[in-house]
Amino acid sequence: MTRTRTARAAVVVGAMGVVALTGTGTASAETEVAEPSTFTSAFTAMATPDAVVNTDGVPTPGEPGASGTFMYRINSDLEIICYDITLTGVTPPYQSAAKTSTHIHEAAAGESGPPRIALPDPVDDGSGDLVSSGCLQGPFTTGIAPDGTDTGTGFSLAEIEADPSAFATDNHTAAFVAGAVRGQLTQVPIGGIETGAGGTADDGTSGAPLAALGGSLALAGAAAFGLHRRAVRG
16 A cells, blocks of 8 residues: 555556556557646545455355455546555456456446446566556547447446446456445545645545544555655645
8 A cells, every 4th residue: 555656557458558458368459648737536445355246236146255445536637546555465367348357337236237437457577466546538439338329338437437436446357247346436525635746636525634633544555655655735
């Protein structure tokens, strides 16, 4: 949790290239872009196996002892999402009908729902943890099209900002196809945190800066943003 974003970014293919990390051999086609100078919102999710449900919404526990920390920073004006993902105790190979096995689903807690964004699958960084970091720009596609239309078609990041509790993030493996871990998105403040790209994110959320949050949520958020970034205020 203390490794820098720079180290985590080493597992992503090319800063301006094409991501090609998949769980089933089908290539992903999301474009990797540079981190924007500002963000309109930020979200975290602490993913656990007990939160997993299958496609019918039936509780289907994931990999015992596994956990995941997902941090998302969004610029909805540019349709860019930056992600920092760390999975602990999750055992590949990955498996999903989508083009990758790491997703953001439109699904409330305890419910199933379609994937809206397919993210690059984390890979081992040498410590045994699985990590992935970078930024993607829409329009988004998932490779899932039950009615002939991809479940990412027409999706906007502003939908997450409007109701983050309606979205979950997860990772799927061959042993736990319904999901190894899953967590609901929770919004966190972004005011006072440098983006790392020459600017400071606008304070798009209410409340104290990230550093003032208590408990595990603050620790997860601070680690995912990168502890090496200094606070602008406070």
